[in-house]
Amino acid sequence: MTTVKISTRGAKRIRLGHLWVYRSDIRDTDEAESGAIVRVVDDARNFVGQAFYSDRSQIALRFLTTRDEAIDREWWRHRLQACAERRAPIAKQTNAYRLVYSEGDLMSSLIVDVYDGHYVLQTLSQGTDRIQDQLLELLVDEFHPQSIVELNDARVRQLEGLELRSGALHGDDPHEIEVVQHGVRFIVSPRASQKTGAFLDQRENYLAARQVAHGRALDCFTFTGGFALHIAESCDNVIGIDISSDAVAAAERNAKLNNAQNVTFRVANVFDALREMETAAERFDTIILDPPAFTKSRETVKSGARGYKEINLRALKLLNPGGVLVTCTCSYHMSEQMFLDIIAGAALDAHRRVQIVEKRGQSSDHPVLLGVPETHYLKCAIVRVVD
Ligand SMILES: C[S@@+](CC[C@H](N)C(=O)[O-])C[C@H]1O[C@@H](n2cnc3c(N)ncnc32)[C@H](O)[C@@H]1O
Numbered sequence: 001m002t003t004v005k006i007s008t009r010g011a012k013r014i015r016l017g018h019l020w021v022y023r024s025d026i027r028d029t030d031e032a033e034s035g036a037i038v039r040v041v042d043d044a045r046n047f048v049g050q051a052f053y054s055d056r057s058q059i060a061l062r063f064l065t066t067r068d069e070a071i072d073r074e075w076w077r078h079r080l081q082a083c084a085e086r087r088a089p090i091a092k093q094t095n096a097y098r099l100v101y102s103e104g105d106l107m108s109s110l111i112v113d114v115y116d117g118h119y120v121l122q123t124l125s126q127g128t129d130r131i132q133d134q135l136l137e138l139l140v141d142e143f144h145p146q147s148i149v150e151l152n153d154a155r156v157r158q159l160e161g162l163e164l165r166s167g168a169l170h171g172d173d174p175h176e177i178e179v180v181q182h183g184v185r186f187i188v189s190p191r192a193s194q195k196t197g198a199f200l201d202q203r204e205n206y207l208a209a210r211q212v213a214h215g216r217a218l219d220c221f222t223f224t225g226g227f228a229l230h231i232a233e234s235c236d237n238v239i240g241i242d243i244s245s246d247a248v249a250a251a252e253r254n255a256k257l258n259n260a261q262n263v264t265f266r267v268a269n270v271f272d273a274l275r276e277m278e279t280a281a282e283r284f285d286t287i288i289l290d291p292p293a294f295t296k297s298r299e300t301v302k303s304g305a306r307g308y309k310e311i312n313l314r315a316l317k318l319l320n321p322g323g324v325l326v327t328c329t330c331s332y333h334m335s336e337q338m339f340l341d342i343i344a345g346a347a348l349d350a351h352r353r354v355q356i357v358e359k360r361g362q363s364s365d366h367p368v369l370l371g372v373p374e375t376h377y378l379k380c381a382i383v384r385v386v387d
Helices: 008-015 073-091 126-130 132-143 200-212 226-234 245-257 270-279 298-318 336-349
Strands: 003-006 020-022 026-028 037-041 047-053 059-065 096-101 110-115 118-123 147-152 165-170 177-181 184-188 216-220 237-242 263-267 284-289 319-329 354-360 379-385
Touching: 003 047, 008 020, 008 047, 037 059, 047 126, 073 096, 073 132, 096 177, 096 200, 118 132, 126 132, 132 147, 132 165, 184 226, 184 245, 200 226, 200 284, 200 319, 200 354, 200 379, 216 226, 216 270, 216 298, 226 237, 226 245, 226 263, 226 284, 237 245, 245 263, 270 298, 284 298, 298 319, 298 336, 319 336, 336 354, 336 379
Parallel strands: 003 037, 118 147, 216 237, 216 284, 237 263, 284 319
Antiparallel strands: 003 026, 020 059, 037 047, 047 059, 096 110, 110 118, 147 165, 177 184, 319 379, 354 379
């Protein structure tokens, strides 16, 4: 096995619990092959662990283990089985969930989502791309899926020098799959949609929102109606807004599927819609804000913060007393504290007193790995206007 030597700083990062070593901390690659699993040692040649090596990405090493153990087919099988065991309680409640969450499951750069027995696979580094066939065989062997589709068109693959591709790898390509989340039915189209077909990371927040939602509700950035359709049963009526006409068409179809007669959807830019509603003195009892990431790098945090502030400020102004705001950011670069500070600033400017009902994160099938802060990207605050 090839041995890669890293700096003391890189080794310390791993010993403190992270799973990545950047290229600047590589001392000697010993001509490691792209995507190979390598043995990693520190400057003093002490063993650090075993990792995928990438010859292109700035993340040069993605650690799989800090143990000196054989990483063979059975090792991968056990990791997959462990993921499935951890999801067993979730699989009792829904047939749509994330089976493997990359670093969060100690399977760096591997994502596997399940939609009613159809699997969607993403191999996002040279390492997982190289063993994709083996992973495919193991998934078939262990879980007997109806189909496995690869969705390897994510831009991060380009940083690894990998081609973008998607298509069925096992069984027929299921263009549309019906799934059920907590009694709500959705049509999912993995290859013609955002993410892998659904924002599975919000699944548990849908339930939390349902607990507090009431009266007249507005679901901003609704996509295919995830929040809107979950809260419909607790509300008088719900309006869902999204800028994508495809998403709104899918949301309307989902509403019909659930016979949700108190939910309507419209295509609009949320920034404009909130401004117009403020001018028209509209009022709501529940507002959901689940925008796309407004900041995808450290450099754009300030401008991203302005976007979050604007929508939160406008939403707070539209809420009746006792009204509830479910507000989210899926930017890793926006920490929970920064996000709460933005909401506090928005509340001050809106002259509203706001209490925190709950601070939440991504669903538990997207586990946060302590020591790897990048695994914690979704923050969700549920707040209530009390004055
Ligand atoms: C994070 S996703 C929302 C996911 C959704 N809440 C769910 O649970 O399935 C963000 C959505 O915002 C939409 N979007 C992006 N910019 C927008 C804008 N300015 N106005 C309205 N919708 C927008 C995208 O089309 C996308 O569907």
